[in-house]
Structure formats: structure tokens, C-alpha cells
Amino acid sequence: MNRARALPGLALALAGVLYSSWLIGPLLNPAFGLLDGYASELAARDQPYHLVFGLGDLVVGALAAATGVALARRARGWPRWAWWGLVAFGVATALDGTVSSMDCAPSADARCARLAELGELSWRDHWHSASSAVAIAAALASLFALLMSRRGRRGSFRWGLAVAAVLLVGTAGTLVELIRPDAALGAWQRVQLLGLSGWLLYAGGVAAARGDGSRHSTVT
Template identity: 40%
Template sequence: MVPVFAWLLAAIAGITYASWVLQFLLNPGLDPVNGYVSELSASDQPYHFLFSAGDFVSGLLTIIVVVAVLRAVRPRGYAMAGWLALFLFGVFSIADSLFAMDCAPNSDTTCALRERAGKVSFAHQFHSVTSVCVVTAGIVSLVALTIASRRHRRWPVIARWSWLLLVVETVTAVATLPLMYFGVLLGVIERVQVAMISVWLFVIAAQLHADRRRAPVPAPTARDRPPGGAAPVRERPESARRPVRGRRHRPDDGAWERTART
């Protein structure tokens, strides 16, 4: 059985991954419409350590949850692929927090020029790779666990809500391409995608909590066994007893008929 702390850690991971909502309180000057969420963690932004810590904690807790689930459930097929993808989501989230950007290119013209000229650090350049891997791993886990839950009918909470999250993620992913061409609303689309991943972590937490509430079948105790540890003897029912010698049973109507003796 999955440990009791797993669902709680998954819920906390969903909360910490949504730390970007604090932007409106801590860093309202950053453009939420066109600026990326990752720009909140840029080294020149206020409270960047807080936003980086949110990604780091979320990734670490997700890894712990996946390890606990794999040790208890040992899934296969799509289920295994989904949990492994969620594990990679945690790994790339930690990498995303460690390889922070130098500045916010969508909100700072000077930063954008530095980025185009290649005068930024390796962490700034590599951050785009980790960000793509985080979102990709989250979507893959969503797709794989959705298929597994509907095939095996094991996780009803995931089967009920994951398809809706999958539709939203697909729509936002498709909408990203034309918005990148026009250069508008990219921040809004990314925030929707990140929010759906946070909700996905909440769905996983709800499923793990629901599994804990299922009462296991109680094992037989010493009271249920007779002295000496032998299994209790059950009396054969009346219908299963051996018929009287010299008679035979007619299976059609259950009547007894005396047979001739030789």
C-alpha cells in the first residue's frame, strides 16, 4: 500500500508549483501577459529565490511521491510510463530551478539584446531546455496515466478528471504555435499550462488519498481458529450428505427411489 504521506506530499507539490501566482503580490512589474513564468526566477528579479525554491520543492516532493508509489504498486505498461514521466518531471523541475535565467528578456529590452547577442550565461541558455522538458514530462505523465486508468479501471479519480486536463493542455499547446508567430499572449498560455500541471498534481494527491480510504480485507485472527492452529471444520450441508445405502438420487426432481437388491 502507498504510504500515507504520499498524497500529502503530492498536494504540497501542486501548491509549490503554483508559486507563480505570488507574482501579483511580490513582482507586479513583470508582464504577466507576454512574460514567461520562468522570468520570475531570473537572477535580476526580486524574490527570485522564492520562485526558484517553489520549483525545487515541487520537483523534490514529486520524486519522493513517485518512488513511494513504484515501491508499493509496481505498475506496468502505460502506468509505468506515466509514473516514470512524472519522475522526470520532478528531475527537470529541480534542474529548472538550478539553471535560472540571468534576466527577463520579454520584459527587459536590454536583456533581450544580450540574449540575441549570446552574451548570457550557460544557465540562461540551458534554462529553455529544462523548461521544455518539464512541460513535456508533465504532459506525457498525464497522457499515459489517463490511458492506464481507463484501461485498467484502477484509479477512478484520475480517470474522471485527467481527460479534462488533457484537453486543456492540448488546446494550449496547439495555440502556442500561432501565438509565438504573432508574439502575443505567450505568458497567458504558459500560465494556463503550468496551472494545469498543478491541478494534475492535486488529482494525483486525491487519487492516492482515495486509495488510502479503501478498507483492506481483514486477515483471519487467532480468535477465528480453533485451539492448535488448525483450520475450522465446516459441517457439510444436508444436501451434500451421502444418500442412504440402497437408494439412489434422481437429479431431475430430487425424489428418492428404492432400488431392487440382488
């Protein structure tokens, strides 16, 4: 495998690892346990080391978007949709860590929680929910397209199904907790985040294999 073919896979593998920056959250910000609140609260503007987590989202977003564009331009069929979904995820994630980062951390700050209830936080904070929703929807669409493109390759397809199961369970649990909040919100969202990291790693493997990335690829 030459370097040009390996680069997209390496870029997405790096994105998958960096997207797990929440794992070091308790070390940099002891106010949050490993499963406490939203991971995005680590990048809230009033939190210590918020620039570290915001920069992590920016780098992940840039890697995903740039790699997606490069792969989409050469792909056909289902893979092309997968890579454009990756682009949408990348753009939304970059916004999450920068323009639409949260003002404050409601799960750790009663005043912030009250302001959120009253709708008195900034437009950036309000946009955060939208950019996060776009990122999740784009990732799910991309993973579905990857699965459709790999359904003739049994081993790869099974790995994709395992990743999809984790991501769907985490997403469903997070949605339920948003409707009826309790102490399990952080746990469900971390399952979702693990699914997203798994998807980035899986997409990196597909990109490295790269029947799906060439100009002459067909839907498998």
C-alpha cells in the first residue's frame, strides 16, 4: 500500500483517537467524573482547559472534513455518500469546538443550569445543540452508507454492524435521557461517543482498503 492510499486511513484513525479526548477530562477538570454530564461541557467557555477540548474537536473536524472531501471526489455509489456524510460530521464537529461551543457547564453549575432553563444563554450555546445534532445525524448516515457498500465483504460488514450497534444504542439512550433526565445521561452519551470513535476508525479501515476510494470503484 503506497503512502497516498494509506494517508486517508491514517487521518481517520487519528481523528477517532482524538475524538476520545473526553477520557482525559477528569484529569484536567476534576469537577467532572468520567461519566458526568455532557462531554461537550468540558469545552464550555468557562471551564478550565476548555481550549484543549475545543482544539480537539477542531482538529477532528478538520481531519474528517478534509479526508471526506478527498475521498468523495474519487468515489461512486454508496461510498460517495459515506464520505460526504463524513464531511458534514467534520464541519459540525469543528463548529462544536469553536463557534458553537457552550457558554458554561449546566451539570456542574446551578446558575448556568438556571440560565439555560430561562433561555438566557448566548446564541453560540443555542447553536451548539444544532451542530451536535447535525454531527450525529451525519455520522449515522455515513455509517449506513459504508455498511451498504461493504455488504458483500462479510468480515468488514460484521465489524460495521458491531460499530452501528454501539452507536445506535448510545444515541437511543441519550435521546431518552434528554426527554427524562437522570444521572445516567453521561453514561449513555459516552457509549454514543465510543460508537462515533469506532465509526471513524472503521471508516479509516475502509478508506485504507480503498476499493471504495478509487475512481474505478463500484458498489460492492
